[in-house]
Amino acid sequence: MYCAGAEPAGIDWSELEERREHRKAIVRKSQRKRRAEAVANGLCCQCCRGVPAPGRKSCPKCLEQARDRMKRKRISSI
Numbered sequence: 001m002y003c004a005g006a007e008p009a010g011i012d013w014s015e016l017e018e019r020r021e022h023r024k025a026i027v028r029k030s031q032r033k034r035r036a037e038a039v040a041n042g043l044c045c046q047c048c049r050g051v052p053a054p055g056r057k058s059c060p061k062c063l064e065q066a067r068d069r070m071k072r073k074r075i076s077s078i
Contacts, residue, residue, distance in 0.1 A: 034048060035048060039057070043059075044057070044058050044059035044062055045057045045058060046058050046059075046062040047059060047061070047062050050062065
């Protein structure tokens with residue numbers, strides 16, 4: 001029988017949280033390195049594939065996606 005309010009026996013939640021935080025740290029470090037290499041090679045700092053316009057850090061596709069996200073965010077906050 002399953003009770004929605006009870007915690008399963010034998011699971012150490014703090015250990016799982018520590019693993020999750022450790023994994024996030026590894027991913028952040030890898031992503032930072034990948035983006036730095038992309039910028040050094042003259043690629044978009046977000047997708048690491050497209051070529052940004054002169055004077056920009058992001059390619060036109062990533063800029064458009066960012067604009068769309070901000071439009072949706074502004075509409076939902078009104």
